[in-house]
Amino acid sequence: ENIATNEQGKVDNNVTEDVNDTENKYENSAISLPIPPILEDTNPDPTVAEYTLTADYGTTEIIKGISTDTLGYNGNILGPTIRSKNGEKIIIHVNNNLEDSTTVHWHGLIVPGEMDGGPHQIIKEGESWSPEFVLEQPALTAWYHPHLMGETATQVYQGLGGLWIHDDDISASLGLPEQYGVDDIPVIVQDRAFYKDGSLYYNSNMMEGAVGNIIMINGAVAPYTEVPSSWIRLRLLNGSNAAQHEINFSDGRKFYQIASDGGLMEYPVEMSSIKLAPGERAEILVDLQSMAEADSVSLMVSNIKSLELISDGTSTNEYVLTDHLVDIEKWSTDDIVNERSFDLEGMAHMVSINGERFDMDSLSFTLSTDTLEKWTVSNVSGSSGGMGMMGGGTEHSFHVHGLQFQVISRDGTLPPEGERGWKDTVFLKPGETVEILVKFTLEGIFMYHCHNLEHEDAGMMGQFQVVE
Numbered sequence: 001e002n003i004a005t006n007e008q009g010k011v012d013n014n015v016t017e018d019v020n021d022t023e024n025k026y027e028n029s030a031i032s033l034p035i036p037p038i039l040e041d042t043n044p045d046p047t048v049a050e051y052t053l054t055a056d057y058g059t060t061e062i063i064k065g066i067s068t069d070t071l072g073y074n075g076n077i078l079g080p081t082i083r084s085k086n087g088e089k090i091i092i093h094v095n096n097n098l099e100d101s102t103t104v105h106w107h108g109l110i111v112p113g114e115m116d117g118g119p120h121q122i123i124k125e126g127e128s129w130s131p132e133f134v135l136e137q138p139a140l141t142a143w144y145h146p147h148l149m150g151e152t153a154t155q156v157y158q159g160l161g162g163l164w165i166h167d168d169d170i171s172a173s174l175g176l177p178e179q180y181g182v183d184d185i186p187v188i189v190q191d192r193a194f195y196k197d198g199s200l201y202y203n204s205n206m207m208e209g210a211v212g213n214i215i216m217i218n219g220a221v222a223p224y225t226e227v228p229s230s231w232i233r234l235r236l237l238n239g240s241n242a243a244q245h246e247i248n249f250s251d252g253r254k255f256y257q258i259a260s261d262g263g264l265m266e267y268p269v270e271m272s273s274i275k276l277a278p279g280e281r282a283e284i285l286v287d288l289q290s291m292a293e294a295d296s297v298s299l300m301v302s303n304i305k306s307l308e309l310i311s312d313g314t315s316t317n318e319y320v321l322t323d324h325l326v327d328i329e330k331w332s333t334d335d336i337v338n339e340r341s342f343d344l345e346g347m348a349h350m351v352s353i354n355g356e357r358f359d360m361d362s363l364s365f366t367l368s369t370d371t372l373e374k375w376t377v378s379n380v381s382g383s384s385g386g387m388g389m390m391g392g393g394t395e396h397s398f399h400v401h402g403l404q405f406q407v408i409s410r411d412g413t414l415p416p417e418g419e420r421g422w423k424d425t426v427f428l429k430p431g432e433t434v435e436i437l438v439k440f441t442l443e444g445i446f447m448y449h450c451h452n453l454e455h456e457d458a459g460m461m462g463q464f465q466v467v468e
């Protein structure tokens with residue numbers, strides 16, 4: 001068959017050359033990292049930001065010399081970065097130029113249910129949707145993507161998605177690298193597979209969902225970017241459909257995680273590798289001060305050289321690593337007023353949460369604003385006779401709309417340090433149980449679901465209503 005295999009880094013003979021195997025990408029491929037432009041605020045009122053996003057068809061040279069049909073917002077693939085300030089009013093005009101319905105969900109942003117862009121806020125072909133909201137939440141790296149029931153996976157796979165960077169005064173006061181695209185770099189990680197003619201190969205007939213063998217960073221394969229010899233901040237998003245990715249550096253150097261999904265953490269956490277499930281984000285700082293001009297180090301994604309950082313010898317910030325970033329008010333388990341559990345089960349298209357599949361017309365539960373609940377989330381796939389041929393069950397990730405939550409335990413012990421900040425998506429290996437504390441502040445109907453997009457589209461999702 002004229003297709004890519006679905007194993008990371010391997011392709012069969014009939015497939016486009018695996019560009020990730022190219023040894024010296026700077027000389028040989030020389031694809032510069034695309035930096036998504038910051039979307040222009042068209043409203044002159046300094047307290048109001050107004051944006052336009054248009055979903056449309058495009059073509060992109062993802063693999064050198066070959067053109068691929070893609071989807072994008074305001075461009076050929078992915079979309080611009082939306083940059084908001086805490087407390088300002090935001091109006092977004094979303095136009096749908098696709099020959100299909102779509103929705104746009106603001107993943108990680110705390111907005112009322114009607115503005116959330118989930119499966120209910122359908123934008124039909126040729127129509128528009130203009131949500132308005134005010135963000136009151138700590139600075140974070142969020143993202144936006146389609147959320148149409150049954151078509152989220154294919155729309156994201158074809159290229160729809162973008163970053164949303166939210167700023168506040170606290171984050172701005174920390175002296176962190178903040179020159180967008182220079183020392184503060186967006187890194188959208190996505191795996192894809194391609195036919196030899198360059199068209200996207202979408203294989204959802206896998207236990208774990210659609211997984212590709214080629215890694216794209218911001219829509220490009222194995223790009224390079226010039227960076228100063230300074231501390232560099234990378235805003236990592238795993239925007240893949242189904243695969244979790246292990247991210248580290250080619251020389252094994254240490255780095256510091258400074259933010260989880262929902263914003264800055266209490267202190268930088270030193271690590272040499274970070275794993276992100278689909279939908280998860282992390283901001284990391286890496287010290288490149290000792291790199292001389294033309295020195296380079298590569299960001300590895302699941303052991304594939306995916307982004308080469310080449311020093312230009314300049315210095316752009318005087319950042320000094322500190323042992324404190326921000327204060328996070330930890331919710332107390334003494335204040336829990338209700339508990340619920342969520343059993344994630346199954347694989348491929350046979351997936352469910354608490355034995356149920358998503359039904360657009362039914363609510364799983366109702367809860368009140370400003371009440372603390374403990375949710376126990378378990379990956380029971382593989383445990384109840386589901387081991388089968390694949391053995392061990394399937395990984396899932398649990399995402400909740402409408403808030404940032406706090407993880408209080410993973411398998412009965414304290415979660416790893418990188419999960420002790422604000423989270424909206426949490427990864428579960430087969431058999432794992434995670435306890436999270438939730439407290440909603442805004443009303444509306446919100447989703448909880450597996451962020452493996454093939455699982456989500458197969459119905460591994462539920463909805464609830466938050467009331468006063």
Ligand code: C2O
Pocket residue numbers: 105107145147279399401447449451
């Ligand atoms: Cu990132 Cu319900 O989605």
Ligand code: CU
Pocket residue numbers: 351395396397450451452455456460
């Ligand atoms: Cu899943």
